[in-house]
Amino acid sequence: MENQKNLQIYNSLSGKKEIFEPLHENHVGMYVCGPTLYSEPHMGNMRTFINFDLIYRYLLHLGFKVKYVRNITDAGHITNSAGNEEDSIGKAARLEQMQSLEIVYKYNVKFQDLQRIYNLLPPSIEPTATGHIQEQIEIIEQIIENGYAYSVNGSVYFDTKRYMQDFNYGILSGRKVDELENETRSLNAQDEKRFFADFALWKKANADDMQIWRSPWGNGNPGWHIECTAMSTKYLGKHFDIHGGGMDLKFPHHEDEIAQSCGSFGCNPAKYWMHANMLNVNGQKMSKSFGNYFLPKEIIEGTTSLFKKAYPANVLRFFMMQAHYRSTLDFTETALDAAEKGFSRLTDGLNLIEKLTVSETSSIDVNSIVASFYTAMNDDFNAPILIASLFDAVRQINLINDGNATISESDKDLLESEMNNFLFDVLGLEIATTNNDSKLNPVMDLVLDLRQQARTNKDWTTSDKIRDGLAAAGIVVKDGKEGTTWS
RNA sequence: GGUCUCGUGGCCGAGCGGUUAGGCACCGGUCUGCAAAACCGUCUACUCCGGUUCGAAUCCGGACGAGACCUCCA
Numbered sequence: 187m188e189n190q191k192n193l194q195i196y197n198s199l200s201g202k203k204e205i206f207e208p209l210h211e212n213h214v215g216m217y218v219c220g221p222t223l224y225s226e227p228h229m230g231n232m233r234t235f236i237n238f239d240l241i242y243r244y245l246l247h248l249g250f251k252v253k254y255v256r257n258i259t260d261a262g263h264i265t266n267s268a269g270n271e272e273d274s275i276g277k278a279a280r281l282e283q284m285q286s287l288e289i290v291y292k293y294n295v296k297f298q299d300l301q302r303i304y305n306l307l308p309p310s311i312e313p314t315a316t317g318h319i320q321e322q323i324e325i326i327e328q329i330i331e332n333g334y335a336y337s338v339n340g341s342v343y344f345d346t347k348r349y350m351q352d353f354n355y356g357i358l359s360g361r362k363v364d365e366l367e368n369e370t371r372s373l374n375a376q377d378e379k380r381f382f383a384d385f386a387l388w389k390k391a392n393a394d395d396m397q398i399w400r401s402p403w404g405n406g407n408p409g410w411h412i413e414c415t416a417m418s419t420k421y422l423g424k425h426f427d428i429h430g431g432g433m434d435l436k437f438p439h440h441e442d443e444i445a446q447s448c449g450s451f452g453c454n455p456a457k458y459w460m461h462a463n464m465l466n467v468n469g470q471k472m473s474k475s476f477g478n479y480f481l482p483k484e485i486i487e488g489t490t491s492l493f494k495k496a497y498p499a500n501v502l503r504f505f506m507m508q509a510h511y512r513s514t515l516d517f518t519e520t521a522l523d524a525a526e527k528g529f530s531r532l533t534d535g536l537n538l539i540e541k542l543t544v545s546e547t548s549s550i551d552v553n554s555i556v557a558s559f560y561t562a563m564n565d566d567f568n569a570p571i572l573i574a575s576l577f578d579a580v581r582q583i584n585l586i587n588d589g590n591a592t593i594s595e596s597d598k599d600l601l602e603s604e605m606n607n608f609l610f611d612v613l614g615l616e617i618a619t620t621n622n623d624s625k626l627n628p629v630m631d632l633v634l635d636l637r638q639q640a641r642t643n644k645d646w647t648t649s650d651k652i653r654d655g656l657a658a659a660g661i662v663v664k665d666g667k668e669g670t671t672w673s
Numbered sequence: 674g675g676u677c678u679c680g681u682g683g684c685c686g687a688g689c690g691g692u693u694a695g696g697c698a699c700c701g702g703u704c705u706g707c708a709a710a711a712c713c714g715u716c717u718a719c720u721c722c723g724g725u726u727c728g729a730a731u732c733c734g735g736a737c738g739a740g741a742c743c744u745c746c747a
Contacts, residue, residue, distance in 0.1 A: 218747095219747075220747090221747075222745080222746080222747095224745095227747080228747090230746095230747060231746090231747045232747085233747070234747035235747075237747095238747095262745095273745095274745060274746095359676085359677090359742080359743095360676070360677075361675095361676065361677095361742090361743075362675095362676080410745085431747065432746075432747030433678095433741075433742085433747080434741075434742070434746055434747065435746075435747070436742075437676095437742060437743070438742095438743085438744090439745095439746090461747095462747070463678095463741095463747095464740090464741075464747075465747085466740080469739065469740070470739095470740075471740075471741070471746095472747095473746070473747095474745095474746080475745095475746085505685085508685075508686065508687090508695080508696070509685080509686060509687090510686085510687075513679095513686080513687090514678095514679085514740075514741085515685085515686085516685070516686090518684075518685070520683095520684050520685075520697075520698085521684065521685040521686085521696095521697080522685090523684095523697070523698095524684070524685060524696060524697030524698075525685080525696075525697080526697090527696080527697060527698095528695085528696040528697065529696095531696080531697095531711095532696090534711080568687080570686065570687050570688095570694085570695075570696095571687065571688085571694075571695085573687095573695070573696080574687070574694055574695035574696080575694095575695085576695095577695055577696070578694095578695080581712095581713090584711090584712055584713080585712090585713085587712085588703095588712065588713075590713085641706080644706070646706060646707070649706090650707080650708085653708085653709090657709095662709080662710085663709080663710095664709065664710045664711080665705070665708090665709075665710075666704095666710070666711065671710090
């Protein structure tokens with residue numbers, strides 16, 4: 187397929203857009219860092235998963251066979267290295283008076299639910315950290331054997347200094363270890379680490395840890411970053427195509443993954459590193475600690491105090507697709523309202539295609555419109571440009587509908603199928619479900635029929651009374667050329 | 674403090690050396706009993722100061738402002 191060869195991806199590793207050349211022709215291996223399930227994912231978390239869903243969908247659309255692995259972190263990571271050694275899941279478990287795996291199960295059910303609501307395609311596999319303890323231990327052993335890690339007191343640390351003699355620590359994030367030093371040193375005064383930049387691969391268990399595993403170094407927990415190395419290696423191999431995640435994982439998480447892979451297998455695990463940018467609220471990153479977050483379900487149900495009304499998942503997804511995945515995106519009420527109207531214009535246009543009258547020839551260039559869809563997405567998954575092109579197509583459709591342009595039958599079929607492909611399969615949007623309340627429908631038919639009679643009789647008082655009364659009940663009546671509709 | 678990113682019209686948001694981004698709002702028009710809706714059209718911006726260039730929102734330097742990472746984080 188021609189378009190497969192024109193795809194360009196921005197590689198965080200090189201800082202440039204590169205032609206995408208998969209390691210194995212026609213196959214793509216993609217790993218994305220998933221959520222830590224100690225609480226319900228917020229909208230910012232969802233944006234990253236939605237963006238990688240877009241990427242997954244477009245790769246599939248291009249005809250690649252994609253193996254998409256997104257992990258679930260169900261082993262708590264130590265919250266910090268400055269003395270407080272409580273893990274995030276254990277902490278949630280204590281607060282909610284549950285077992286750790288109960289917490290994970292509870293939030294995973296919610297997470298799976300959100301994926302359906304936001305129309306995310308399920309990954310090929312969603313492996314869990316706790317299901318791969320053995321694999322993690324084996325990789326740690328290999329790193330030790332290669333001389334890039336050491337064990338102290340039941341814990342194992344990555345030997346950054348030793349590693350830097352053979353590899354470039356900071357290759358992804360551009361960080362220089364020397365520059366990190368001053369700030370961090372004081373925090374780790376009593377640390378077991380030999381060097382401040384060393385990070386834990388295995389952590390000795392605390393007496394009150396809820397999750398403890400056996401290892402060659404004694405009972406303990408896996409370190410911060412090793413799970414992703416273990417699971418990506420297991421399902422995709424030592425070297426695969428794409429590794430993705432949120433921008434905030436670039437350092438240290440992804441940098442350390444690279445170090446672990448190089449330290450055990452001698453190579454960077456992924457050819458292309460992709461980072462999705464953050465979701466902002468009023469110019470600031472959405473995060474639990476800032477308190478400026480809301481849950482993906484709250485905004486659909488209209489129960490967050492940040493917004494006056496509820497928005498359908500489709501609209502939210504469309505809104506996010508209007509910004510490029512590598513840009514930050516500001517969530518504001520006016521922007522969401524704008525997206526809602528824009529999306530409905532787009533779907534109205536699409537619904538119009540099948541009703542168009544066809545002509546012998548086309549006055550519009552359908553091939554170049556369709557080509558622009560591919561050009562947009564091939565340029566590092568530029569969904570905003572794709573959407574602009576779709577709007578352009580809608581304008582043409584409306585012109586044809588108004589008799590100011592023509593389209594041939596074959597062009598109509600092409601445009602219809604490609605617009606469907608891009609809007610639904612690639613962008614993952616679905617046409618908003620229309621009202622089909624079986625009890626309300628006949629009532630509305632009756633009421634609108636009565637109103638139409640009044641209008642025919644020029645009884646404006648009655649017809650407006652019906653319209654206003656319905657409006658008060660939340661039903662909007664629209665008089666169009668083809669008759670009256672309601673919603 | 675260190676590293677890095679960004680500053681686009683009323684709002685959101687593309688563009689990354691020369692060509693209309695797009696959506697929403699506003700305004701004008703078509704349609705309509707009126708209204709709404711729908712459709713068409715209009716609106717021409719790049720924080721500031723220097724520099725490079727025939728030409729800069731786009732490259733370079735500086736100022737100011739905002740944000741991210743350096744600690745769990747999508």
